[in-house]
Structure formats: C-alpha cells, structure tokens
Amino acid sequence: MTTEQAVTKIMTAVKFADIVDIGRYKEDYRELVKLVHVDKGGSLEAVTKLNDFKTIHEKGTKYEDEAGEYYSNGYWIKRKVDDLVKKSYNNYLLIKKLGVDHLNRYIPEHGEIVGEEIVYTFGKRCVPLPLALEGEHVRWVLSRMLEFIMMLEANGYTHGGINPDNVFIDPENHGIMVTSFYHMKRIGSRMSTINGKYMSWYPHQLFKFKTAYPLVDIELVKKTAIYLLGDRSGVGVRLKKSENKELMEFLMSQGNNTHDEYKRYRELLTRNFKTKFHILNI
Amino acid sequence: MGSGDWSKAAYTASSAAFETKGRDDIFTTKTASAVDDSMLPFNVAIRESRDSDAHPTSLALMVCLDVTGSMGTIPEQLVKGKLGEVMNTLIDHGIKDPQIMFCGVGDHECDRVPLQISQFESADKELQHWLTKIFLEGGGGGNAGESYILPWYFAARSTSIDCFEKRGEKGFIFTIGDEPYLPSVPADALKKIFGSGEALLTAEQLLAEAQRTYHVFHIHIAHGSARSGNWKDLLGQNLITIDDHNIVAEIIASTVAYMHGVDVTSSFDAATADKVTTALAHVDRGVAKNTDKVVNL
Numbered sequence: 001m002t003t004e005q006a007v008t009k010i011m012t013a014v015k016f017a018d019i020v021d022i023g024r025y026k027e028d029y030r031e032l033v034k035l036v037h038v039d040k041g042g043s044l045e046a047v048t049k050l051n052d053f054k055t056i057h058e059k060g061t062k063y064e065d066e067a068g069e070y071y072s073n074g075y076w077i078k079r080k081v082d083d084l085v086k087k088s089y090n091n092y093l094l095i096k097k098l099g100v101d102h103l104n105r106y107i108p109e110h111g112e113i114v115g116e117e118i119v120y121t122f123g124k125r126c127v128p129l130p131l132a133l134e135g136e137h138v139r140w141v142l143s144r145m146l147e148f149i150m151m152l153e154a155n156g157y158t159h160g161g162i163n164p165d166n167v168f169i170d171p172e173n174h175g176i177m178v179t180s181f182y183h184m185k186r187i188g189s190r191m192s193t194i195n196g197k198y199m200s201w202y203p204h205q206l207f208k209f210k211t212a213y214p215l216v217d218i219e220l221v222k223k224t225a226i227y228l229l230g231d232r233s234g235v236g237v238r239l240k241k242s243e244n245k246e247l248m249e250f251l252m253s254q255g256n257n258t259h260d261e262y263k264r265y266r267e268l269l270t271r272n273f274k275t276k277f278h279i280l281n282i
Numbered sequence: 283m284g285s286g287d288w289s290k291a292a293y294t295a296s297s298a299a300f301e302t303k304g305r306d307d308i309f310t311t312k313t314a315s316a317v318d319d320s321m322l323p324f325n326v327a328i329r330e331s332r333d334s335d336a337h338p339t340s341l342a343l344m345v346c347l348d349v350t351g352s353m354g355t356i357p358e359q360l361v362k363g364k365l366g367e368v369m370n371t372l373i374d375h376g377i378k379d380p381q382i383m384f385c386g387v388g389d390h391e392c393d394r395v396p397l398q399i400s401q402f403e404s405a406d407k408e409l410q411h412w413l414t415k416i417f418l419e420g421g422g423g424g425n426a427g428e429s430y431i432l433p434w435y436f437a438a439r440s441t442s443i444d445c446f447e448k449r450g451e452k453g454f455i456f457t458i459g460d461e462p463y464l465p466s467v468p469a470d471a472l473k474k475i476f477g478s479g480e481a482l483l484t485a486e487q488l489l490a491e492a493q494r495t496y497h498v499f500h501i502h503i504a505h506g507s508a509r510s511g512n513w514k515d516l517l518g519q520n521l522i523t524i525d526d527h528n529i530v531a532e533i534i535a536s537t538v539a540y541m542h543g544v545d546v547t548s549s550f551d552a553a554t555a556d557k558v559t560t561a562l563a564h565v566d567r568g569v570a571k572n573t574d575k576v577v578n579l
Contacts, residue, residue: 066576084576182576196573200450204493205486210579233447235495237440240327249478252439254487264480 003042006035010046015074016053017125022075029054063128065165065180066195072168074127077120077179081113084182089118091181098155106148106178126168126177132230135243139269141169142225144176146265149217150258158212159184160191162220163198164227185212198223201234203254214258222251244272285334286405288369293406297363305358311417314394318415321386321398323436324477329383331402331443331453337379342402342443342453344496345534346385346433350393350422352460352507356530357386361413364531369406371535375544382409385436386416387457390429390471391464393421397432397475402443427462427511430500431485435467435476438491446495453496454541456534460503462511485516497541499565501534503527519564524557532558541567 001009010032013019020028032050036042060071060078067088070079079085092111095103109123133141145162152159160183168177183193191212194202201223203215223234231239240248246268255261269275300308311317319325331342345368347357360368372380386398400412422428437455445451465485472479492498502510502523513521522533532550536558539546547555 064574066574191579193576193578196575196577199573199577200446200494204490207579231447233450235442235447237328237442238330238447240440245478249439249480252491253480254491 001035003035003040006032007043007046010036010050011043013049013053015125016057019050019053022057022125025054025057063165066161066197067180067182072128074125075122077108077122078117081116081118085118086113088181088184089113091184092120094184095152095155095157095181100151100155103148103151103155106144106151106176108177108179120179122168122170122177124170124175125172126170126175129164129167129169129224129228131164131232133228135229136273138225138228139247139273140174141167141176141228142221142265143269144174145178145221145224146258146262148176148178149214149221150262152217153187153214153258156186157184158187158191158214158217159220160193160212160216161195162217162224163195163201164224165195165197167224187212187214191216198234213256215254215256218255218258218261226251246272285332285336286403286408287336288373288404288409289406290366290370293366293369293410294363296406296410297361297366300362305354305418308358308361308414309416309418311415314417314419317395317398317417321400321412321415322395323397323399323432323440323475326399326440329399329402329436329441331381331383331441331445333379333444333448337381337404339445339449340379340381340402340404340443341377341445341451341538342441342496343380343382343534343538344385344433344437344441344453344455345382346387346430346455346457347416348428348430348457348459348461349386349388349398349416349418349420350428350459350461351420352422352505353458353503354418354420356458356503356527357413357416357418359528360531361410365406365409365413367531368535369409371532371546371549372538374549375539375546377539377542377544379404380538383441384409384412384416385433386418387429387433387459388419389422389425389427389464390432390467390475391425392423393419393429395419396429396471397436399433399436402441422461425464427464427509428459429467430457430459430461430463431467431488432475433457434485434488434492434498435472435479435483437496438488438494439476439478441495443495454534454538455492455496455498456501456537457499458501458503458530460505460508462509462513463500463516489516499537501530503530519566522561522565524561526557529554529557529561533561536562537565540565543567 036046060073108120111120166180203219226236381402384400388396390396
C-alpha cells in the first residue's frame with residue numbers, strides 16, 4: 001500500500017474495522033501510522049484520525065443508561081459493578097442458562113465480573129442506536145426487537161427496559177444486541193422497577209397492576225421504533241405525515257401477545273414494503 | 283392552529299350577544315349531512331396543538347361534550363359565558379396558553395355522527411366558531427351508554443401535542459355526560475368513523491392509549507335520570523361526579539389548575555368553590571416526571 005492509498009483509506013473510513021483487522025489491530029496500526037507519517041509525505045489529519053480510532057477502540061466511548069456511565073468500543077461494554085449492575089448481570093446469566101441458541105444471538109456473547117468492573121463482549125461489532133435512522137433500517141431493527149421479546153416471552157420472561165439506550169445494532173448483519181437487564185421479570189410476577197428516563201413509554205396498565213406482562217415489552221419496542229423514526233417523544237402521531245400509515249397505526253396500537261404482534265408486523269411489511277437488504281454504513 | 287389570542291373583553295361581548303338566543307339559533311349545524319367535513323375524524327389525519335411565539339407553553343385540552351338528547355345544555359352554557367370561566371381562570375392563574383379542542387360525542391351504535399372534532403384553539407373567536415358549529419344530534423339510544431371512548435382513540439392516534447412531545451407535560455381530556463360508556467368499539471365502526479382500526483378495541487385499551495399523553499377525566503352529571511354505570515371501576519379517582527351541571531366549566535379549570543399545583547377555587551363564589559372542592563376531593567395529582575434513574579413501582 002502506498003502512503004497516498006493509506007491516507008485515502010483512513011480518511012474515508014467510517015469505523016476502525018475499515019482500516020485494520022480488529023483481531024490484530026496493534027500490528028496493523030503500527031504499519032499504517034508509519035506509512036502516513038508526515039515525514040513520509042503523509043497527512044497529519046490522517047494520523048490524528050487513526051489515533052482517535054485506536055484510542056476509542058482501546059478505551060471505549062462513554063455512554064449512559066439508568067445505571068450510570070459505561071464504556072463501549074462496539075465490541076465490548078465495560079462498567080463499574082454496583083447492586084443494580086449485578087442484578088442485571090444475574091438476569092443476563094438467567095437468559096444464558098436457558099440455552100436457547102436463537103435467543104443468545106440477541107444478547108452479549110460473554111459477560112464476566114473482573115474485580116470492580118463488569119465486561120460484556122459481543123463477539124461481533126455492535127454500535128449503540130443512533131438518534132434516528134432511515135425508515136428501511138428502522139423496519140429491520142423493529143423486526144429484530146420483536147423477535148427478541150417474542151423469544152423472551154416464549155421462555156417466560158419480559159425484559160422491561162427496551163429503549164434506545166439498551167439496544168445496540170449489528171449493522172453488517174442486520175442484527176441487534178440487547179443489554180441492561182435491570183428490570184427483567186418472569187411473566188406474571190410483580191415488576192418492581194422501571195427506567196425513569198422513559199417512564200412515559202411504559203403502558204398505563206403497568207402503573208395500575210405493577211405486573212410483568214408482554215404488553216410492557218411490546219410498548220417499549222414500538223416506542224423505540226418511533227424514536228428511531230425521528231419522534232423522540234415516542235408518541236408517533238406527528239410521523240403520520242411522513243411515514244407509512246399502516247406502520248404508524250401498528251406502532252401506536254397496543255398489543256398483549258408478542259407472537260401476534262410479530263405476525264401482524266410481518267404481514268404489514270409484506271403488504272407495504274418491498275423486501276430488500278439495505279446496507280447500513282455506520 | 284391555536285395561534286390566536288384569547289381576549290376576555292371580546293369573549294364577554296360575543297357571549298353576551300348569544301345570551302338572548304335559543305339553542306336552535308346558536309348552533310348553526312342542523313342536520314347530520316350539514317356537519318362540516320373538517321369536523322369528521324374520517325377526514326382528519328392529525329390535529330396539532332403547537333407552541334408558538336404567542337403561545338410558548340401550549341397546553342392541549344380536549345373538552346368532549348355529549349350531544350345526545352339529554353345533554354345539549356352544556357354546550358349552550360359554554361357559548362353563553364362558561365367558556366370564559368375555563369379560559370380566564372386558567373390564564374389568570376398562570377396557565378397561560380391553554381388550547382382547547384371541542385368534541386361532540388354521540389353514540390356509535392345508533393347515531394349518524396358519533397364524533398365531531400374541532401381544531402385546538404386559543405382565541406375566543408375561533409373557540410366560539412367551532413363550538414357553535416357542533417351538531418347537537420340529540421340522538422343516543424336505549425343502549426348501554428354513549429361513545430365517550432371515541433375521543434380517546436382520536437387523542438391517542440391523531441393528536442400531536444407539543445406540551446407532551448416537547449416538554450413531557452400531559453394534555454387533558456374531559457368527557458362530560460350522564461350515561462355509562464359503551465364498553466368497546468368494533469373494527470368496522472372504527473373504520474367508518476376514523477378510516478382506521480385494526481380490531482375491536484375495548485374501553486380499557488383506548489383509555490390506556492389516551493393516557494400515554496393525556497390526563498383523562500370524565501365528569502358525570504348525576505341528575506335525576508343519569509346512570510353512571512361502571513365509570514368508577516374504569517377511571518377510579520379521575521371520575522368526577524357532580525349533580526349541578528352549571529359548574530362544569532369551573533370543574534374543568536380547577537382540575538387542570540390542580541394538576542399543575544394551583545388552587546383556583548378562591549376565584550369562584552363560595553357555593554361554587556365548595557361544590558368544586560367536594561367534587562375534586564379524590565383527584566390525585568400523582569404527576570410523575572421522567573428522571574434519568576431507575577424508578578421503583
């Protein structure tokens with residue numbers, strides 16, 4: 001590779017994996033940084049961008065959810081352990097113990113407490129949900145979220161905290177990764193906590209009956225989709241002007257059964273949208 | 283909509299002009315076929331209550347009036363002066379930008395126009411305009427109740443309100459009537475009225491949908507032949523029962539103010555204040571705001 005080619009590669013990269021092999025990134029980085037060094041006729045801008053990629057990959061970017069700060073580089077999550085984080089970890093282990101392969105694809109591959117820190121590894125690149133996505137991407141993210149809660153319900157659980165802070169996406173494979181199991185409960189049991197930031201997204205029935213029903217996850221998934229379509233309030237009515245009418249009716253309606261809602265959604269997709277794999281480059 | 287200003291003086295003058303008129307002279311829509319197309323939900327994708335330079339803190343209020351046989355008195359009272367009680371009381375007590383949508387509620391099982399809707403408005407002239415355009419069908423039947431649950435569907439699926447979407451502050455829905463609610467709406471009725479509707483929807487479902495973005499109240503007028511049915515089971519403390527239909531406007535204003543932490547009863551005469559206080563005794567403010575943390579249920 002010439003210096004010019006290396007500079008171009010770095011300057012057009014969207015993610016670290018576009019310029020290095022993540023498995024051997026240190027070696028690749030060393031080669032690249034030599035190539036694009038200003039003394040070799042390279043570019044300071046390219047060196048800076050390359051170093052930024054490396055720093056983020058090693059230290060992660062800071063994010064926040066209801067349990068506080070955490071760091072992720074797209075391949076792992078790291079955070080300090082406290083009671084809430086431990087509770088989430090125990091719930092994560094509960095799902096793992098179910099041994100359902102399909103369900104395991106939607107949660108981190110591995111989780112481990114090391115000293116005062118917990119580390120979840122994804123086993124693939126997954127990025128936090130952006131503030132908004134194009135409709136064609138929201139539709140597959142919604143499909144995956146519905147699949148996840150359907151499988152969780154089939155195994156007797158509700159997640160209770162699906163929202164934009166707790167869902168990562170695997171853009172290369174159109175998959176999702178769900179984290180933060182703070183509120184997970186067995187269906188029919190008493191729900192004790194919710195996410196305060198998204199309190200208005202929870203169905204009103206929950207505040208009356210305080211019971212973990214699939215309705216809770218269905219509502220949160222639909223609100224997350226509305227958020228991704230651009231209405232951060234999760235209400236969705238304003239999107240009726242720009243989005244597919246049947247999709248919006250679906251997102252604004254309540255449902256009690258994840259399987260029925262998933263079926264309804266798939267039928268809606270068939271009726272209204274052409275099936276096509278849309279590349280998401282983030 | 284909702285961009286004009288409320289003028290106390292202009293409203294007082296216009297309502298005074300209606301004072302000597304009879305109901306037939308005030309309400310200009312005389313037949314179902316004459317109902318303005320823009321008031322039929324079927325023709326409306328979205329109704330918006332928006333912030334503006336003139337109204338930076340808009341608050342959406344849906345006032346849903348029973349237009350079946352026994353309840354025409356209340357729209358008439360609003361036109362003749364009681365609308366001023368609502369707007370003036372709220373504005374005078376710091377709730378500066380109320381925007382009201384009027385709904386005419388009938389009976390989807392037997393009426394020709396089971397739901398009429400206005401725009402959200404702030405100005406006296408526009409509010410009076412929509413109010414007097416409501417068709418008082420005078421229908422209803424000997425069935426189980428009236429369609430008080432239809433505005434909930436419209437509120438949830440077709441109103442976009444800045445108070446909630448921008449500031450997380452719920453709007454208000456007041457249905458007013460003297461009958462129980464019809465327990466469900468079949469899909470075909472929903473499609474006919476709204477042009478949408480995936481299945482039969484129950485009152486409980488529609489209430490839950492509306493409660494995402496609105497505080498939902500029902501004011502039950504307990505006169506001689508009134509039946510309250512199972513309102514209490516459905517709404518709990520948000521059912522407000524009064525036996526004097528003359529204080530509906532004061533109840534609306536007081537409830538909105540109370541939910542905002544303001545006591546407005548001192549602006550009413552002693553007898554009215556007493557009635558309002560009694561009627562609202564069980565209403566719980568219970569307004570919880572979103573936080574960034576975990577919340578215990």
